[in-house]
Every structure is written in C-alpha cells, then in structure tokens.
Amino acid sequence: MFWQQLVNGLTLGSTYSLVALGYTLIMGVLNIINMAHGEIFMIGAFVGLYLVTYFEVNIFVAMAGAMVTSALLGCLMETVALRPLRRKAVSHLAPLISTIGVAIFLESLALNLFGPQSQAFPTELAAVQMQLGPIRISLVQIIILGMSFGLMFVLRFWLSKTRVGKAIRTTAENIETANLLGINTNKIIFLTVALASGLGGIAGVLVGLSFNAVEPTMGLSMGLKGLAVLILGGMGNITGAMLGGLILGIAEVFTVAYGASSYRDAVAFGMIILILFIRPQGLFGKRQGGRF
Amino acid sequence: MTNINLSIIKHKHNKDGVFVTMKKGFIKKWVTGLTIGALLLTTAGCGGGGTAPAANNDSKGEAAKIGVIAYLTGGGAAYGTAIKEGLDLAKDEINAQGKVQIELIYTDSRGEKTEAINAANKLINKDNVVGIIGPTLSGEMFAAGPIANQAGVPIMGTSTTAEGIPALGDFVFRNALPEFLAVPQAVEKAISTYDLKKVAVMYSNNNDWAVSGYKTIESTLKKNGVEIIATETFADKDTDYSAQLTKIASLKPDAVMVSSLYQEAALVLKKAREIGITVPFVGTNGFNSPELIKIAGPAADGAIVASPWFPGKADEKVQKFIADYKAKYNNKVPDQFAAQAYDALYLYASALEQAGTTTDRQKLRDAIATIKDFQGVTGKFAFDENREPVMNATVLIIKDGQFTELK
Numbered sequence: 001m002f003w004q005q006l007v008n009g010l011t012l013g014s015t016y017s018l019v020a021l022g023y024t025l026i027m028g029v030l031n032i033i034n035m036a037h038g039e040i041f042m043i044g045a046f047v048g049l050y051l052v053t054y055f056e057v058n059i060f061v062a063m064a065g066a067m068v069t070s071a072l073l074g075c076l077m078e079t080v081a082l083r084p085l086r087r088k089a090v091s092h093l094a095p096l097i098s099t100i101g102v103a104i105f106l107e108s109l110a111l112n113l114f115g116p117q118s119q120a121f122p123t124e125l126a127a128v129q130m131q132l133g134p135i136r137i138s139l140v141q142i143i144i145l146g147m148s149f150g151l152m153f154v155l156r157f158w159l160s161k162t163r164v165g166k167a168i169r170t171t172a173e174n175i176e177t178a179n180l181l182g183i184n185t186n187k188i189i190f191l192t193v194a195l196a197s198g199l200g201g202i203a204g205v206l207v208g209l210s211f212n213a214v215e216p217t218m219g220l221s222m223g224l225k226g227l228a229v230l231i232l233g234g235m236g237n238i239t240g241a242m243l244g245g246l247i248l249g250i251a252e253v254f255t256v257a258y259g260a261s262s263y264r265d266a267v268a269f270g271m272i273i274l275i276l277f278i279r280p281q282g283l284f285g286k287r288q289g290g291r292f
Numbered sequence: 293m294t295n296i297n298l299s300i301i302k303h304k305h306n307k308d309g310v311f312v313t314m315k316k317g318f319i320k321k322w323v324t325g326l327t328i329g330a331l332l333l334t335t336a337g338c339g340g341g342g343t344a345p346a347a348n349n350d351s352k353g354e355a356a357k358i359g360v361i362a363y364l365t366g367g368g369a370a371y372g373t374a375i376k377e378g379l380d381l382a383k384d385e386i387n388a389q390g391k392v393q394i395e396l397i398y399t400d401s402r403g404e405k406t407e408a409i410n411a412a413n414k415l416i417n418k419d420n421v422v423g424i425i426g427p428t429l430s431g432e433m434f435a436a437g438p439i440a441n442q443a444g445v446p447i448m449g450t451s452t453t454a455e456g457i458p459a460l461g462d463f464v465f466r467n468a469l470p471e472f473l474a475v476p477q478a479v480e481k482a483i484s485t486y487d488l489k490k491v492a493v494m495y496s497n498n499n500d501w502a503v504s505g506y507k508t509i510e511s512t513l514k515k516n517g518v519e520i521i522a523t524e525t526f527a528d529k530d531t532d533y534s535a536q537l538t539k540i541a542s543l544k545p546d547a548v549m550v551s552s553l554y555q556e557a558a559l560v561l562k563k564a565r566e567i568g569i570t571v572p573f574v575g576t577n578g579f580n581s582p583e584l585i586k587i588a589g590p591a592a593d594g595a596i597v598a599s600p601w602f603p604g605k606a607d608e609k610v611q612k613f614i615a616d617y618k619a620k621y622n623n624k625v626p627d628q629f630a631a632q633a634y635d636a637l638y639l640y641a642s643a644l645e646q647a648g649t650t651t652d653r654q655k656l657r658d659a660i661a662t663i664k665d666f667q668g669v670t671g672k673f674a675f676d677e678n679r680e681p682v683m684n685a686t687v688l689i690i691k692d693g694q695f696t697e698l699k
Contacts, residue, residue, distance in 0.1 A: 001538060001539065001542040004538050004542075005535060005538055005539075008534040008535050008538055009535075011534070012532055012534070111365060115369075116365040116366050116367070116369040117369060117370065117583075118367060118555050118587065120562075120587055129566070136567060136568065138566065207531075210532075211531035211532055211559065212531075212559060212562055212587075213531045213555070213559055213587075215367060217366065217367070217529070218531070221529060252535070253534070253535040254535075256524070256535035256536050256539065257535050257538065257539050260525075261524045261525045261526065261535070261536050262497050262525045264526075264535075265527075
C-alpha cells in the first residue's frame, strides 16, 4: 500500500506544483499574487473538456487549446486589470484586489456559460491501467506525472539558459534596471503572464482528467492549495513551487493513509506552519533578492 | 520663519483635531438616529406585513404565495433543478384544477446556510408568503427552519432527511423520508442479500446531513453485528479520493457504505472502480439521483439505496406523473427530488383548501399537521404527531445504468 499511496501523493502533489508554478512566475516578476489564477485554471479545464467532448480531439491537442485560451485570457487580464494599475502610483493591494475582481468575473461567466453542474472527461482515458509490481497506475496518472515534471524542468532550463529567460529573471530582479538595460519590460511581463496562465490552463486539463470533476468553482480550492505551495516553497521560487507541491500532496495522502482522513488538511497545513516557523522565507526562498 | 510656520501647522492640526472629533460625534449621532429610524421603519413594515394578511383574510380569489428555497446553482444544482421542475408541474396542475390558486416565488440558496437564512427572511418579510417549501439541504434547514418557525410560517423540506428537523419547531415539516428510517432499510437489505461481514464506511464530515447519515449507518451495522474495518472521511467539493480508497482496497471489505451528496458519491464510485474495488456500495439519500449515474457512468453499477420514490412502480398515479413530467421536461424521468417536491405542493394545496385561506399562516399550519391518508406519487402519506412523515421506502440497486428494485 505504501508505494501505491506514494504514487497517489505524487500525482496529487504534481497537480499542486503545476498550479503553484503559475503563481510563482507572476509573483516572481510582478511581485503580486494573482488571485484569478485558480479561475484561469478552471477555464482551461473547461476548454480542454469541451475540445475533447465536442470536437473529439486528442488529449494533447486539448491541452494545447486550453493553454492558448488561458494564455490569451492572462494577456487580457494583464491589459485590463494589471497594467493600468502599474502606471499609476497605487497601493500594493490594488492589483491583488483587481485580480480578485477578475476571479469573480470569470467564475460567474463560467457559471453562465457552462452551467453549475460538475462535468467529466470521457472515461476511456482513465480506464487504461497498468500494474507495475505493487503499484497500479493509470494512463492519466502517468500523463500527469510526465507532463508536470517535464514542464517544470523545461521551465527551469528555459529561465536559466535562454535569452528571454534571462530577461524575465532580470525583470524579476528589478524592473527599472531591466528597463535601463534595454529590456522591453512590458513585453516581458506580458510573456510571463501568458506563460503562467498557459501553465494554469494545462494544469486545469490535467486536474480535470485525474479527478473527473470540472466545475466553475473548482478554481477556488485548487487556487488556495497553490497559494499555500507558493508560500511553502518560498515566494517566487520555481524549485520551491515544484517540491512544495509534492510535499503538500504526499503529506495529505499519507495523513489519510496512516492517520485519520478527517485531519487531512489540518496536518498538511499544520506542517506548512511548522516549516515556516523554521524557515520563514519558505523552503527555497532567499532572504534577499535573487528570485528563480 | 520656520518657527512661525511650524506653529501655524501645529495650530491647524489642533483645530483639525477638534473639528474631526466634533464631526465624528455628529456622524455618530446621525448614524444612530438613522439606524433607529430605519429600524422603526422596518419593524413598522414587518408589523404591516404581519397584520395585512389577517385583514384581508379569506380572500379566496387571490393566489396563495408559497416561497421556495432551493439549491439552484452550485455542485448540488441537480437537486434544486429537479425540485423546481416537480413544483412547477404540480403548480400548473393545481391551478388548472382551480380549487386553489398557487403562486411560487423561487429563491436560490446555493447550498449555503447563510443564503438559506437570507432567502427565508426575504420570503417571510418582503414577499409575505403563506408557507415555504425547502430548503434543499438539511444543514440549510437547520439554519432557516428556526427563522420560519419564529415568524410563524409553515416550512416544509422536501429533501431534508437528517435527524431532528421537525423538532426545530411546530411550523417545521418535511415530506422527505428521514435517513434514520430509510438508511437502515438499505443497509439491512444489503447485509442479508450479500451476507456482509466486514464493511468500510466513508462520509463527508463537513455536511450535517451526511454525518447524520453516517451515524445511522454505523448504528445499523453495530446492531446487525457487522464489523466496521475502516471509517474514512472527506469534505464536500473534494475531488481526490485516491488515498482513502487505496486504504480501503487494501483492507478488502465486503461492501463500502457512503454518506454524501451525489457529486462526491459519484467521484468516489468512479475512483473505487478504477482502483479495483468491485464490491457493492450502499449509500444514503445522495445516491438517489440520476446525476449519480450520469457522472459515474458504468461505475455506478452495484450502488444500493433506499428510496421513497421508484419510477418502476405499477401505480396509475405514479405512471401519470412520469408521463406528464416527461412531456413537460424533454423526456426526462423524474427523480426522487422532483417526486417529493411534486407531492409537497399537493400537500400544501390540500391544506390550503381545507384551511380555506390563502394568507393565514397559522390556519395553514394546523391544516398541514392534520393531513392523513394523503395519496401521493411517493405512496401513502401522513404526518405523525411529531410532524415526521409516515411512509415506506423501496430498496433500489443500480444495474446497467438504471435504478431497479433489489430483491
């Protein structure tokens, strides 16, 4: 049972990591918490679901579609709700509040467009199962694990090695300096928001696939978990978001497996508080400067 | 220069300070005044609302206003939608018969207690309804029931099955078969049919009604000497059940009993079948929805539930109801929630007729309390002295995506 529960924990945890990555990117570059990320994730799940159900496309095509839609949505949010606030000298809380507005708007929109019912992906995908020694793993779980780890490593490599990645990191370090160095920071911010939202869209499809429940309010609970992981891993740290998500997922599953299921969230979040006592800056957060 | 400037600023500050405090005092007084005024106005409004119906008592021509509090949006929206459809069908029939005229005023509680309270207050004070149907969930009834009771407005739950609902007060009724009567029937039938020795139990621990259902399951199992090898919980709106079910699978139970709403139940079933748990699942009232089959698909096969409503019943009244419902709603077969809502409005109609009023809440309440030998689509029905329903249930099992009688 241990190995099976470990796989369950890793699958759950990697979905948390994927959601947290979106928060982390925006936190790292813009220094704000994007409260609408959970809802963008939800829209991504619905786009994926509709592509699979009504256009009968391959699941990877559906993920691409969800990613593009979510990225566009992210850009729209940046143009409408974030950029106008950045130009003026407004309170730090203003962008946070405006993203909450975007979140509520998206949720209401989804309620009207898709209805309040929870919907599921076709079952053929979940039905494919494999027995590997003591573990029984479904194709969906393999896709989730593969996609999340793949995306995380690509993202890390891209940020540290490519020119655009370096530009993003510079912008994250200090927007004014980046501007002086000739980086088009507006473009970089646009790119970051699009990337974060696109990742959210993919995460939406993966979560929808594994839990078989896509509904307009799914963004909230997942968003909260993502936020917890963001803080656990260290604000704006990608390795932290990856490992933080896995830790939270495994902690939750093992609490159920070897403790009592009623304490699932209590133990998981209690552990986060404990870790933050010892490392207030999060697992991988540095005390000063240097993000990603 | 600087000195003078400073002193001026200081002075200004002081002045401002005084002014501000004065202003605050004024504002405070104004606010209190306004609040008292507003309170007087609202109480006056309430008083007017309370006395107005008594004044034009026995105005038979007018339609009786009945408020409905239902879970119309959110995860349990299928319940609310079914209830609304059942009520609308009953209303059309009753108004066509012409003995009483009924007007329904819908409010959406979204499955939340605070919303249910707001809805009850609005229906009672603003819309001035003579009676209320709903709310959908037992937890909501525990919140809204006392409000209606205090205001002296009859309130009838059509799907509130937790223990202790009519105990909320003399004005609180239900025509939903309570869990403590229905669940033991399903559990005992499953024990005898499948010769159960050890079972696992799962329930949603943040839902009053599901916890009440769990307690009933637990006591029934104990009474029958069946061993409970695992008790696992989850929360409403959870989506990941792999940890609980992996644990249960490793213990190899003869059956799993689940107390939750349909959405969670469907996801539990789906995941359980996926990881290889093939034993029967016994559920509480949450299993009583076609949505369960719709979401879980083939995984729903083998789910057992006791229901006061069975569409397969060879009863003329039942079959006519199904035919009318199908005709009105796009060939949809009514579920238990639609059937009980349909019966509830007929209960109200017969009580209104008997009471001979469309506005007197007290008379209506007394008429409902005396209902006996009512023949509805969910069978023969009466209220006992504690305003609990007296009715029978049928134990059903899902086979090939259909509810069939478990024999």
